[in-house]
Amino acid sequence: MAKKKKGFSVFINGIINENPTFRMLLGMCPSLAVTTMAKNGLGMGAAATFVLVGSNFIISLIRNIVPDKVRIPAYITVIATFTTIVQMLLAVLLPELNKQLGIYIPLIVVNCIIFARAEMFAQKNGPILSILDALGMGAGFTIAITIIGSVREILGSGTWMGYPVTVNLFSPATFFILPAGGFMIMGFLVALFNKLANRKKNDNTIEHQDACAVGCPGCSNAAGGGDVK
Amino acid sequence: MYKEIIKPALILFLICIVLTAALAYVNHITKPIIEENQRLEEQETLIRVFAEADRFSKEIEADQLRENGFVVPDGVQKLYEAEKDGNLTGYVVVVSTKGYGGDMNILVGIDINQSITGVVITSHNETPGLGDKVTNPDFTDQFKGEIPKKVFSVVQRQASDDNEIEAVASATKSSRAVTDGVADAVAMVRSVIGGD
Numbered sequence: 001m002a003k004k005k006k007g008f009s010v011f012i013n014g015i016i017n018e019n020p021t022f023r024m025l026l027g028m029c030p031s032l033a034v035t036t037m038a039k040n041g042l043g044m045g046a047a048a049t050f051v052l053v054g055s056n057f058i059i060s061l062i063r064n065i066v067p068d069k070v071r072i073p074a075y076i077t078v079i080a081t082f083t084t085i086v087q088m089l090l091a092v093l094l095p096e097l098n099k100q101l102g103i104y105i106p107l108i109v110v111n112c113i114i115f116a117r118a119e120m121f122a123q124k125n126g127p128i129l130s131i132l133d134a135l136g137m138g139a140g141f142t143i144a145i146t147i148i149g150s151v152r153e154i155l156g157s158g159t160w161m162g163y164p165v166t167v168n169l170f171s172p173a174t175f176f177i178l179p180a181g182g183f184m185i186m187g188f189l190v191a192l193f194n195k196l197a198n199r200k201k202n203d204n205t206i207e208h209q210d211a212c213a214v215g216c217p218g219c220s221n222a223a224g225g226g227d228v229k
Numbered sequence: 230m231y232k233e234i235i236k237p238a239l240i241l242f243l244i245c246i247v248l249t250a251a252l253a254y255v256n257h258i259t260k261p262i263i264e265e266n267q268r269l270e271e272q273e274t275l276i277r278v279f280a281e282a283d284r285f286s287k288e289i290e291a292d293q294l295r296e297n298g299f300v301v302p303d304g305v306q307k308l309y310e311a312e313k314d315g316n317l318t319g320y321v322v323v324v325s326t327k328g329y330g331g332d333m334n335i336l337v338g339i340d341i342n343q344s345i346t347g348v349v350i351t352s353h354n355e356t357p358g359l360g361d362k363v364t365n366p367d368f369t370d371q372f373k374g375e376i377p378k379k380v381f382s383v384v385q386r387q388a389s390d391d392n393e394i395e396a397v398a399s400a401t402k403s404s405r406a407v408t409d410g411v412a413d414a415v416a417m418v419r420s421v422i423g424g425d
Contacts, residue, residue: 036357062244067237074244081248088259095266099352156358174399177358 007132014136021144022193026112031145032186034104036177038161041149043097045142047086047105052114052141053134054082059122060130075118076109083108113141144189151185152176275309275321278338278347282311282318300420304413308421311338319346320418326410329402330354337414339376341422348372348411353403360403368397368404372411381408 020026030048034040055078066074087105090098098105108114117137122130153159156176158166166172175181275285288307295301302324309321319340326333331354338346348369355361362368372381377392383405388395396404 066240066244069233070237070241074241077241077245077248081252084252085255088255088263092259092262092266095270174358178356 007129010129011132011136011139014133014138015140015143016197018137019140019144019193019197020113020116020137021141021148022190023197024113024116025190026116027141028112028186030104030107030111031141031148032179032182034101035145035149035152035182036156037100037153037159038146038149039097040100041145041147042142043094044101044104045138045145047090047101048108048111048114048141049135049138050086051079051082051108051111052117052138053131054085055079055114056117056122056130056134057127058082059118060125060127063123071123075115079114079118080109113137144193148182148185148189151189152182155185156181274336274349274351275311275338278336278349279311279319279321279340281340281346282313284312285321286310286312288323294417294421300416302413302416304410305417306334308417311340317341320421322414322417324410324413324417326406326413328353328355328406329360329400330356333403333406333410335407335410335414337372337411339414339418342375343418343422344375345372345411345415348407350407355400355403360397360400362397362400363403363407365397368395369407371395376415381412383408 014020016023018024021028021031027048030044034044055075058078059075062074062078083106086108087098090101090105117134121133125133150160153161154165154172156172156174156178158164158170158172173181176185272285276282279285286309288309290307291301291305294305294308304324304326306323306325308323310317311319311321319338322337322339324335324337326335333353333355334351336347336349336351338348340346350364350369353361353364355363371388371394374391377390379390379392381392381394383396383401384393385396385401394404394408
């Protein structure tokens with residue numbers, strides 16, 4: 001029973017307390033770049049979640065075999081493999097979405113969230129907890145970028161998931177689907193999310209202390225942080 | 230020595246081998262499906278610009294056309310012959326043109342009576358939400374119909390003449406790129422049909 005409870009809190013941790021996008025501000029590049037439409041946000045989130053679950057699972061299995069020295073190349077290889085698989089699968093199953101997301105699918109390899117979870121969680125925990133952690137983080141990321149995508153699509157294009165919703169209400173402002181609008185919406189949503197999440201006052205997150213143990217230089221996205229094309 | 234250097238290298242090597250094998254397996258399964266998808270997509274897009282045809286020839290590359298003595302504008306990549314009931318009824322030209330964000334690939338269908346049957350942009354790098362609106366039928370349908378005597382020109386107001394193309398708001402450069410591509414396709418087909 002106790003174990004079940006821990007698993008659940010690990011899962012929910014990624015959605016609320018350590019939401020990668022709204023709380024940790026990780027993976028900003030895809031969060032801003034692909035979120036011009038809600039559908040793209042959802043697709044990107046799902047693809048990243050698949051990679052996250054796969055890499056967290058494998059890394060937690062090999063964590064005791066891989067010597068510390070080569071752990072980073074080993075993890076990157078695992079992550080790159082899953083990213084390539086996801087790209088092939090997308091090309092087969094959802095070619096339309098694959099075209100929309102374009103370069104951002106291969107860029108999942110250097111997604112900060114995935115590497116951070118490998119270093120901070122999968123490396124120290126067993127496979128089942130690691131999968132739960134990946135699912136929670138993936139869900140948190142997906143929910144977050146789908147919300148950003150929804151707000152930007154509704155305000156910027158007047159549609160949601162491709163369907164017109166604001167025809168008689170207001171005329172959409174293209175500003176919101178451009179990068180500047182993306183940053184603005186992001187800022188407001190982070191503020192709103194933090195306000196709501198802090199109200200609960202349960203700040204006893206599992207890895208509150210070593211959340212940034214890797215630090216900025218250890219983060220694979222450090223050089224490209226905020227680099228939105 | 231062994232623990233410090235050889236063991237880590239060996240383990241990393243093993244991990245790479247296992248993962249590469251996994252990738253090769255997935256590639257083996259998905260590759261034929263992806264290729265088949267691309268082929269179907271090609272036929273489908275050709276039909277979109279030339280609905281009347283029931284069969285398309287194999288692609289004819291631009292170099293091949295040049296060798297046969299036709300005047301080939303720079304943007305033209307390849308040409309397909311469209312057939313209906315075994316008779317030649319027109320051409321589909323694949324052109325590449327410089328857009329605002331990079332190369333754009335455009336399919337232009339032109340029948341033997343020199344009417345444009347359709348224009349579809351198959352790939353582009355235009356700004357999402359702005360330049361990519363040139364892919365909408367609202368814009369591309371302006372080219373449809375008999376090719377005007379005068380050359381196409383892009384205007385930033387309501388089009389009043391049949392050679393005028395109304396630019397997509399805030400995307401004049403993208404609109405121009407498409408128009409240039411269509412003009413190349415027209416020149417190509419005129420060269421193939423002969424006369425003007």
